[in-house]
Amino acid sequence: MARNLDIKAVGPRTLAIHAGEQPDPATGASSPNIVMSTTFVKEKPEGFSAYELTDESPFVYTRWANPTVRLLEAKVAALEGAEAASAFASGMAAASAILFAELSSGDHLIVSDVAYAGIAELTRDTLPRMGVAVSKVDTSDLDALAAAVRPETKLIFIDTPCNPLLRLTDIAAAAGIAHDAGARLAVDSTFASPVGCNPLALGADYVMHSATKYIGGHGDAVGGLVCGASALIRPLISEAIVHYGGVISPFNAWLIARGAATLPLRMKAHQESALALARWLEGDARVARVNYPGLQSHPQHALARRQMTNFSGMMSFRLKGTEADGLAVAERMAGELGIIHYAVSLGHHRSLICWLPTSAMMENSFRLEGAQAAAYREWAGPGLFRLSVGLEDAEDLIRDLDAVL
Numbered sequence: 001m002a003r004n005l006d007i008k009a010v011g012p013r014t015l016a017i018h019a020g021e022q023p024d025p026a027t028g029a030s031s032p033n034i035v036m037s038t039t040f041v042k043e044k045p046e047g048f049s050a051y052e053l054t055d056e057s058p059f060v061y062t063r064w065a066n067p068t069v070r071l072l073e074a075k076v077a078a079l080e081g082a083e084a085a086s087a088f089a090s091g092m093a094a095a096s097a098i099l100f101a102e103l104s105s106g107d108h109l110i111v112s113d114v115a116y117a118g119i120a121e122l123t124r125d126t127l128p129r130m131g132v133a134v135s136k137v138d139t140s141d142l143d144a145l146a147a148a149v150r151p152e153t154k155l156i157f158i159d160t161p162c163n164p165l166l167r168l169t170d171i172a173a174a175a176g177i178a179h180d181a182g183a184r185l186a187v188d189s190t191f192a193s194p195v196g197c198n199p200l201a202l203g204a205d206y207v208m209h210s211a212t213k214y215i216g217g218h219g220d221a222v223g224g225l226v227c228g229a230s231a232l233i234r235p236l237i238s239e240a241i242v243h244y245g246g247v248i249s250p251f252n253a254w255l256i257a258r259g260a261a262t263l264p265l266r267m268k269a270h271q272e273s274a275l276a277l278a279r280w281l282e283g284d285a286r287v288a289r290v291n292y293p294g295l296q297s298h299p300q301h302a303l304a305r306r307q308m309t310n311f312s313g314m315m316s317f318r319l320k321g322t323e324a325d326g327l328a329v330a331e332r333m334a335g336e337l338g339i340i341h342y343a344v345s346l347g348h349h350r351s352l353i354c355w356l357p358t359s360a361m362m363e364n365s366f367r368l369e370g371a372q373a374a375a376y377r378e379w380a381g382p383g384l385f386r387l388s389v390g391l392e393d394a395e396d397l398i399r400d401l402d403a404v405l
């Protein structure tokens with residue numbers, strides 16, 4: 001019953017559905033089973049070191065490898081055009097796997113000054129404690145990025161489009177800067193999803209996703225993925241999965257793989273509705289600025305067109321008025337929105353919105369100064385509403401927002 005899928009010869013919709021899957025050889029089941037077993041029965045005694053594992057090794061123990069987890073890895077690797085992928089318990093486990101596998105005491109890391117809050121805080125608070133020097137750089141400014149490189153620079157870690165500004169970093173240029181310095185480039189591509197951007201094809205060494213977001217797509221499973229060349233992913237598995245232990249539950253891997261089957265179709269719909277909402281917001285007198293890479297008014301729209309194939313459903317916008325005015329609208333949203341959920345997270349079929357006041361973002365997560373703080377305020381003003389446009393009817397979402405702005 002084994003079927004041959006030539007993953008180089010089919011389109012992303014076919015890959016999303018079929019990559020990594022086979023009908024069950026025992027029963028012919030068309031949909032994949034969930035293998036929850038933690039251990040696997042051996043026909044003869046075998047070794048026990050993670051360093052002996054290869055992709056061909058038989059399954060031994062689920063922290064090392066599991067058939068359902070492998071299905072998810074194969075599917076996302078195919079969508080990213082990657083040789084290999086490794087799944088993790090969360091997006092943060094995926095990010096920390098890259099950081100801890102690449103960086104040792106004495107090394108230097110460059111990280112986007114505006115990145116996912118967990119990554120901003122981990123690189124600020126934990127890595128320096130371990131002897132890693134960290135520079136926060138506005139990586140959308142390639143001159144600033146090149147100027148930050150040192151002889152000890154080992155890794156450049158960028159977030160594009162970044163959370164919550166939706167500001168982009170030129171991936172191909174950042175890869176060039178990293179490689180000229182003998183460093184590697186990692187890209188947090190969660191906002192774009194594997195449908196919106198393929199950083200490896202642009203020269204990145206690692207691409208990571210919070211699969212909790214678009215890849216899973218339904219807000220019911222936390223997970224993460226890192227994709228890259230086998231030579232980089234294999235040691236990441238031995239070190240980060242087997243030894244740090246951030247293994248994903250096979251049940252979550254199954255849910256995320258099931259969600260991933262519709263990723264190309266969902267992204268198309270997310271983009272279509274997001275564009276409708278972004279245009280409506282931009283034309284509304286109450287709105288001061290909309291940050292959406294698909295809008296012509298986005299300062300990096302040309303770069304977005306160059307490196308993104310789908311602009312996704314993520315945007316942020318700010319209203320006219322003060323931070324206190326923004327808070328009052330956020331309170332109205334939390335109490336009165338009928339469809340959109342006032343909640344963190346993103347990439348789900350349900351639309352989600354939350355208020356990110358600049359003062360709190362600066363104090364807790366970013367702590368930017370000088371030109372970096374000024375650049376943040378240029379995009380965010382006193383605060384941003386981060387909107388993850390879901391799969392509902394766009395007109396209903398517009399009506400919902402119109403009533404509370």
Ligand SMILES: *Cc1c(COP(=O)(O)O)cnc(C)c1O
Nearest residue numbers: 090091092116163190210212223
């Ligand atoms: C959510 C998110 C993460 C962290 O992922 P978890 O699955 O919540 O651990 C990392 N990067 C970005 C851009 C995210 O949105």
